[in-house]
Amino acid sequence: MKKTINALKFPFVFLLVLVALVACDKEFNVIESDVLGKDNANFTTGDTLLPVVAYNQKLSALQINRLGSTSTTGAAAASLLGVYNDPAYGLTKASIISQVTPTSFNPDFGENPQVVSVVLNIPYYSTANGTDDEGHVTYKLDSLYGNTEQPIKLTIYQNNYFLRDFDPNSVAENSQNYYSNGSSDSNSALTGTSTILFDNHIVNVDTPIFVDNEFIPSNEAIVIETGEGDDAVTSRSEPAFRVELDNDFWQQTILDKQDDPVLSNANNFKNYFRGLYFKAETLGIDDGSMILLNLASSKATITITYEKGPTDARTESTYTLNFSGNRLTTFINNFTTNLENGDAASGDEKLYLKGMEGSMAIVDLFSGDVDCDGDGIPDMDALECFKQTYRQTDENGEYRFDPLTRRFLLKRLINEAHLIINEDEDMNTGDDEDYHKYDRIYAYDLENKASTIDYIVDQSGNTVNPVNSKIISLGQRNSEGTFKIRLTQHLNNILLNDSTNTKIGLVLSTNVNYTNNSKILNSANNVDAIPTASIISPRGTILYGSKGIPEKEDKKLQLKIFLSKGKED
Structure with missing residues (x-):
């Protein structure tokens, strides 16, 4: 039976090719007669x-909120952060202003809640590209640009400018758009009626939420270990901007507000805590790298881990915020x-x-x-x-x-x-x-x-x-x-x-x-x-x-x- 099938392979393939040629020839003849006319059957190319x-x-004053992603999903997620020195054009700095929103409201933090740790995690866009010597998945960053060996300064401040959902000057209550102002020498945005200078809307400029004077995005997997001894568990996930934040700040900002109306719904919270300002700056030389952050990912979170309960029976719990609110990217160009x-x-x-x-x-x-x-x-x-x-x-x-x-x-x-x-x-x-x-x-x-x-x-x-x-x-x-x-x-x-x-x-x-x-x-x-x-x-x-x-x-x-x-x- 196998020999019979092998013997038929060539005639069968030849027949398929012949049918395809006839079909193509027929189709071309139809096009020829319809387009060139029956009196023009002979034609040249x-x-x-x-x-x-x-x-x-030239482009200026471009919408910089509700931007989509250059990832394969195209989700409304993308935010550029960093410094990029294009060899042909020159330098651009990109910073992010984003609201944060609790994933639940009217929380019950329990008795005597105390923050144990606060972790900010924002995934990069990355692709698995192999395994290391230990069999662990390795990654490459898909949207990293510029000099990946030159660090930049990254500072995260508490923002005090309220990012509106709707344009108050629109009769039809259209969504509020924010526009770029790249010719400015500071991180700013245009609303159509005013200019926002975000450095003028920082809460406690002398005490930022986070500072890294040598920030370079890493393609290393995030490794998290939980438990101890026989109960220890190690998990690995895709590369991300992952840092620990100050416990006292989030204790005062979130846990100490239990039963306060500011934690009762999204609108109250966004007016109370107006978001974060991720500011990118150069370090001595006009160079660095720029990366696309996936702020709409389910893993883009601020996770507050805290203990609660009586002294002799403390238990751990978490409270999570995400970046589901308004966000925008500012540009400063020095072309x-x-x-x-x-x-x-x-x-x-x-x-x-x-x-x-x-x-x-x-x-x-x-x-x-x-x-x-x-x-x-x-x-x-x-x-x-x-x-x-x-x-x-x-x-x-x-x-x-x-x-x-x-x-x-x-x-x-x-x-x-x-x-x-x-x-x-x-x-x-x-x-x-x-x-x-x-x-x-x-x-x-x-x-x-x-x-x-x-x-x-x-x-x-x-x-x-x-x-x-x-x-x-x-x-x-x-x-x-x-x-x-x-x-x-x-x-x-x-x-x-x-x-x-x-x-x-x-x-x-x-x-x-x-x-x-x-x-x-x-x-x-x-x-x-x-x-x-x-x-x-x-x-x-x-x-x-x-x-x-x-x-x-x-x-x-x-x-x-x-x-x-x-x-x-």
Whole structure:
């Protein structure tokens, strides 16, 4: 029986391949006849370059609360903390202000409760990557940036600024948004009506809750030992920022408030204890590391362990707080590269994509007039020329429209269309040739604040490893520093369905799976929101724009179309 199966393997595989070829051939013939027309059965293929305009858009006053995560889950969790010195752009400091909330209210702490220990635990984003010599799981940190050997100063203060849930100036009681103020020299945020300086809202500035003058995030597993002797138990968990806090502070702040209304519900508590301020600072030199904290994790907690009961029968219990309230990340920028709005009419020579409060690029696929008839004089709107070149027309010069399919008929078929984008090979990478190896560019429909149709139909999504996700629509950086952004369906939608020609936004993203948007305060143009993934992506890159540089003409941004057309076209 086994020999019979082996004998059938080759014919069976050959049959499958043959069927697939026939199916593909049949499908192509249908497309050929529908798009090129029955009189154009003979066709040729080729490629062409369309002129585009790409320019820079400086970003400021970006929404910094309710930010999502660049982790694979995309949960609303991410908060950047630390110092990041981008070789091409310069320094950014990121600090966190967050409310904390008890997991239960109206607690009964028992008789004579006394704090034994207080532990703050906030997980990093990490991935198991093997085992050590003793068989224990080892980890790598997924969202750690910068100089991981240079420590920073981390101070945790009690914050006294109340983070509101709702905007009091909104008639519809909209949620309160907080916006970045990166040009400031202190940790601050904008509300739309005022500026908050968080250093002015510290409770007991001379007695912080915690200080670490040599903070470096560790990828070591958290090891916890409980019990003694034969009852000893050792547990291990993923890497986290885990420290012990002062017992007396939490005794006075929490346990001594038993039966007080401040512990009766969330609103009372948040007004009483307005949260924590995690302040990141440099130590002597402008360098350090920045990490993404998972504040929405169930393991992101402040755990107060206390004893209670009579002297001769003391027992232990715990009271836990989490970070389920409002939180925001502030930025302080000290850039060495000047970021400014670009030339929307002529385009820019270079494009600056910088995360956090940085910069993005805008691509206008059909801008201004072009020479459509080849006489050397720009005489037609670029979009209209594009339609005229690809659509069929009748004897009156009107575009032919099929009422059955409700689509325009084409004389040229766009097989593939890509934005070809080249990285500036001369940008500063800190002498690390692989510094930009895993950069991803997220391209999106700027006007609708949504993913492109090419992104939506892309079946190469990878929820486990975002670096390798959506690689058809958002091409990965190759070894030469070139990106290919697929816009095939985007252009076909314009031709066939007369969809709106929307501009394309380009941002740098560490997770192209995460497509939510965050608002921009008082935007003066049509860019009033930005992909949230860009705000929580510290990295930056520099690309060649659409305005060619004489010695780098072959590097400028271009739109390349691979097409099929009738031989007589």
